[in-house]
Amino acid sequence: MPKEFWDSKTETMPLKELKDLQLKRLKKLIQYVYNNNQFYNKKLKEANVKPADIKTLKDIEKLPFLTKQDLREYYPFGLVCTKIEDIVEVHASSGTTGKPVVGPYTKNDVDLWGEVMARSLYANGLRKNDILQNSYGYGLFTGAHGFEKGAQKIGAMVVTISSGNTKRQINVMKDFGSTAIACTPSYSLYMAEVAEEMGFDPKTDFKLKIGCFGAEAWSDEMRKNVEKRWGITAHEHYGLTEIIGPGVVSECKEKKLHINADHFLTEVISPDTGETLEPGNEGELVFTTLTKEAFPVLRFRTRDLAVYYEESCNCGRTHPLMSRIKGRSDDMLKVKGVIVFPSQIESALMKIEGISDNYQIVKTKKGDITSLSVEAEPTEDRWKQGKLDSFEKQAEDEIYSILNLHVPVKAIEPKTIPRSTGKAKRVIER
Amino acid sequence: MPKEFWDSKTETMPLKELKDLQLKRLKKLIQYVYNNNQFYNKKLKEANVKPADIKTLKDIEKLPFLTKQDLREYYPFGLVCTKIEDIVEVHASSGTTGKPVVGPYTKNDVDLWGEVMARSLYANGLRKNDILQNSYGYGLFTGAHGFEKGAQKIGAMVVTISSGNTKRQINVMKDFGSTAIACTPSYSLYMAEVAEEMGFDPKTDFKLKIGCFGAEAWSDEMRKNVEKRWGITAHEHYGLTEIIGPGVVSECKEKKLHINADHFLTEVISPDTGETLEPGNEGELVFTTLTKEAFPVLRFRTRDLAVYYEESCNCGRTHPLMSRIKGRSDDMLKVKGVIVFPSQIESALMKIEGISDNYQIVKTKKGDITSLSVEAEPTEDRWKQGKLDSFEKQAEDEIYSILNLHVPVKAIEPKTIPRSTGKAKRVIER
Numbered sequence: 039m040p041k042e043f044w045d046s047k048t049e050t051m052p053l054k055e056l057k058d059l060q061l062k063r064l065k066k067l068i069q070y071v072y073n074n075n076q077f078y079n080k081k082l083k084e085a086n087v088k089p090a091d092i093k094t095l096k097d098i099e100k101l102p103f104l105t106k107q108d109l110r111e112y113y114p115f116g117l118v119c120t121k122i123e124d125i126v127e128v129h130a131s132s133g134t135t136g137k138p139v140v141g142p143y144t145k146n147d148v149d150l151w152g153e154v155m156a157r158s159l160y161a162n163g164l165r166k167n168d169i170l171q172n173s174y175g176y177g178l179f180t181g182a183h184g185f186e187k188g189a190q191k192i193g194a195m196v197v198t199i200s201s202g203n204t205k206r207q208i209n210v211m212k213d214f215g216s217t218a219i220a221c222t223p224s225y226s227l228y229m230a231e232v233a234e235e236m237g238f239d240p241k242t243d244f245k246l247k248i249g250c251f252g253a254e255a256w257s258d259e260m261r262k263n264v265e266k267r268w269g270i271t272a273h274e275h276y277g278l279t280e281i282i283g284p285g286v287v288s289e290c291k292e293k294k295l296h297i298n299a300d301h302f303l304t305e306v307i308s309p310d311t312g313e314t315l316e317p318g319n320e321g322e323l324v325f326t327t328l329t330k331e332a333f334p335v336l337r338f339r340t341r342d343l344a345v346y347y348e349e350s351c352n353c354g355r356t357h358p359l360m361s362r363i364k365g366r367s368d369d370m371l372k373v374k375g376v377i378v379f380p381s382q383i384e385s386a387l388m389k390i391e392g393i394s395d396n397y398q399i400v401k402t403k404k405g406d407i408t409s410l411s412v413e414a415e416p417t418e419d420r421w422k423q424g425k426l427d428s429f430e431k432q433a434e435d436e437i438y439s440i441l442n443l444h445v446p447v448k449a450i451e452p453k454t455i456p457r458s459t460g461k462a463k464r465v466i467e468r
Numbered sequence: 469m470p471k472e473f474w475d476s477k478t479e480t481m482p483l484k485e486l487k488d489l490q491l492k493r494l495k496k497l498i499q500y501v502y503n504n505n506q507f508y509n510k511k512l513k514e515a516n517v518k519p520a521d522i523k524t525l526k527d528i529e530k531l532p533f534l535t536k537q538d539l540r541e542y543y544p545f546g547l548v549c550t551k552i553e554d555i556v557e558v559h560a561s562s563g564t565t566g567k568p569v570v571g572p573y574t575k576n577d578v579d580l581w582g583e584v585m586a587r588s589l590y591a592n593g594l595r596k597n598d599i600l601q602n603s604y605g606y607g608l609f610t611g612a613h614g615f616e617k618g619a620q621k622i623g624a625m626v627v628t629i630s631s632g633n634t635k636r637q638i639n640v641m642k643d644f645g646s647t648a649i650a651c652t653p654s655y656s657l658y659m660a661e662v663a664e665e666m667g668f669d670p671k672t673d674f675k676l677k678i679g680c681f682g683a684e685a686w687s688d689e690m691r692k693n694v695e696k697r698w699g700i701t702a703h704e705h706y707g708l709t710e711i712i713g714p715g716v717v718s719e720c721k722e723k724k725l726h727i728n729a730d731h732f733l734t735e736v737i738s739p740d741t742g743e744t745l746e747p748g749n750e751g752e753l754v755f756t757t758l759t760k761e762a763f764p765v766l767r768f769r770t771r772d773l774a775v776y777y778e779e780s781c782n783c784g785r786t787h788p789l790m791s792r793i794k795g796r797s798d799d800m801l802k803v804k805g806v807i808v809f810p811s812q813i814e815s816a817l818m819k820i821e822g823i824s825d826n827y828q829i830v831k832t833k834k835g836d837i838t839s840l841s842v843e844a845e846p847t848e849d850r851w852k853q854g855k856l857d858s859f860e861k862q863a864e865d866e867i868y869s870i871l872n873l874h875v876p877v878k879a880i881e882p883k884t885i886p887r888s889t890g891k892a893k894r895v896i897e898r
Contacts, residue, residue: 122597126626128644142625166553195555
């Protein structure tokens, strides 16, 4: 009988046992960072915490948070807890809003990364006989490298194509018979567009069956569109350069996001007060890496908003769950006193008949007043039908029903919004 | 005492022993491809050779060559000798002149690749405490992946930056303290230009000491320029997607190219007649991969022209040598009955005072007659001095002294020839 889980013993471990393991690892971690890194040593002393004070998981709350600001200050290697020469790989964020965030790995860290990625890809259905087209952008960005490591651990074939040159992507997908793809969800939709232009039917002309998507926020409705368009099952991946890149969660067949909790301890806090919330409440995700060597993080504030919860799952995995990300606190827009996440607008738009998957939220600022509008591409067919005011009206109503806010929607000519091979730019300022 | 070789036992093995090992592996290989691949089975039968007929290394000459044409015909996986599901990684050439060439690897092949790359990088001086900025373009192209595997095997830190965004390259080089760089030689020169524009002195403002260059033809003179410009030692790397990507040779401190002959059996043939030449003669390199599983090649005609020779080297390595590549038979130009390789023109140009590293060979065809001219950028200083006809005259004389051919040279304004982050385009047609 083929095995159901990549690492059955760990993935189905009773929650109680898992928590005991977390505590054991947490104690070790605190001692480790205290001994090996000046910044952490100072931080712990300032908080008046000695490693021996950590007696329960709850005691983690005695410790201060680690913020983006700390990472910037100690850029590039100030938070490393090993010798620099023990690092074998480094990734980095793009650093568009300041110094990049650096993710250094020892050999053991790389193995750990491969292991949690193998779990995640295996949970998506990837097996040894699959061919994974790895269309995330290779480079400093962490994504592609994580997918490569995990898929190779499973023994699948990795086609290291990176992003871009979309016609070539389609030819390779056809010629090699790729059965799985890893990229941003918006890039997969652009690929479908190009495949159609090349005369293919994305649903029937390829062997594709699994999509491994991440690195941008996307709604459940968008997921359904991707699945329909390609005739595949689309899975969510979640990760951050600061934690381990992709591989933080494993999405099962039930489309539940299981946190790989033997390695990543998760808390949810109020983004305003920093107060720890009980499981089941929405808040900012905070992660502690329990086993990383080069660059462990202690209570890292992700700014990502989601719910953490502990309940049983039909898939048999016992690891705690998190909801999909509602948005990042950075992405939050405040319009006429209403909090708006781009993902909410996407959810509304995707309900309209005749819409393509391409839209843009236009933010305009006049003095202190922010207003929003939306530009959305109907499908070619819908565009030709005309009567676009009914299309627009319907979209405005859907948005209103979710947000209680009037946001004007304009139908624009198909294929006018720029396509991206990486993260789609959903919000623009004008 | 620090060790001198990555794999002392193999790299200093007496030549006689090495040849015994080659023969043993060759016999096994012939049996293997005969049993496991229809194409090879048919080819061997057509040549009337049974595996048992291979009794000496010389017997390889009984076998037919493998050509680019064969690879195209059996694209993508027709030459694979394992099950497709045993492949864990695939690379490919750009396929600009037809179907791409595909390089599939099993897990053992990947390990072998890492091993020969580790030998090569170690021979360049790369050690565990080095930081390798991997500026080859990641993607389907084989280069970056090979350097990553080899450097990680040594335990060096790999900065997976890929090519492009040159200002960022320079910032990372500075911030991370990169001690080694891997990229095309022409890209390293462009980086130096950008570093200077950013106010850095490439020689003194960085920790760089080792350059690992390849993927394009470059002359010894160009190598000296790169070394002077950056204050580093520049090493040549050689490889092909069909063989194993980079890692075919290890360049030692003496700047001799040692073929990793326990894995790659080398012949040199006359490109015209296909006849095997004695060591010491220049001809087309032909490789047989002795140990690859997924995609072994038997007598692959590379079209690369070089000399294969067996002599002792001061570095202590016993593996046979090859000269640097003079050019590919595809690159050969025939002008007024004279055979010209772009590398010869480069050698001539680099001898002139006041030349930058940027030049272009312009090929013009009128009916059956091909003529050549050269456009070369003087340095900024030389450009400002004026009297450029003496610059041009000197360049023409140097070229004449090598080729016995008059090739007009035109000095053109600095920074007008397009820079590349990958292979430089040295010959253009007008």
